[in-house]
Amino acid sequence: xxxxxxxxxxxxxxxxxxxxxxxxxxxxxxxxxxxxxxxxxxxxxxxxxxxxxxxxxxxxxxxxxxxxxxxxxxxxxxxxxxxxxxxxxxxxxxxxxxxxxxxxxxxx
Numbered sequence: 638x639x640x641x642x643x644x645x646x647x648x649x650x651x652x653x654x655x656x657x658x659x660x661x662x663x664x665x666x667x668x669x670x671x672x673x674x675x676x677x678x679x680x681x682x683x684x685x686x687x688x689x690x691x692x693x694x695x696x697x698x699x700x701x702x703x704x705x706x707x708x709x710x711x712x713x714x715x716x717x718x719x720x721x722x723x724x725x726x727x728x729x730x731x732x733x734x735x736x737x738x739x740x741x742x743x744x745x
Contacts, residue, residue: 638653638654638655638656639653639654639656639658639722639723639724639725639726640652640653640654640725640726641653641654641660641669641722641725641726641727641728642689642690642725642726642727642728643669643671643672643686643727643728643729643730644689644727644728644729644730644731645671645672645673645729645730645731646671647731648671650669650671652668652669654668654669654722656722656723657721657722657723658721658722659717659718659720659721659722660672660674660684660717660718660720660722661674661677661684661717661718662677664717665677672684672717672730673730674717674718676718677718678701678718679699679701679702679705679716679718679719680701680705682705682706682716684716684717684718684730685705685706685709685714685715685716685717685730686714686715686716686717686728686729686730687712687713687714687728687729687730687731687732688713688714688715688726688727688728689713689727689728689729690725690726690727691724691725691726691727692713692715692726694723694724694726695715695720695721695723695726696720696721698710698715698719699719701716701719702715702716702719714732715728
């Protein structure tokens with residue numbers, strides 16, 4: 638079973654999850670309550686995270702991630718609600734505020 642290492646709010650949380658897990662679903666049922674998330678559908682970017690280790694085992698970013706994150710996908714950012722976890726992964730949500738501000742600036 639995959640091990641998830643989450644960097645958030647200055648802490649590192651480690652959790653073993655089932656194969657093919659979706660982290661936002663786990664957060665919603667309080668099995669990973671530290672994960673920041675919102676809509677769960679790829680629209681709000683609140684669950685955006687930077688992949689530190691383990692990106693090679695993730696599928697390619699989908700169209701929602703590419704649309705919402707833009708060039709940030711090339712910098713290693715993904716939406717947790719759109720990822721399926723099949724192996725160990727290390728992610729950070731320490732930089733998500735910058736993504737949200739960038740998105741709001743584009744709307745103006």
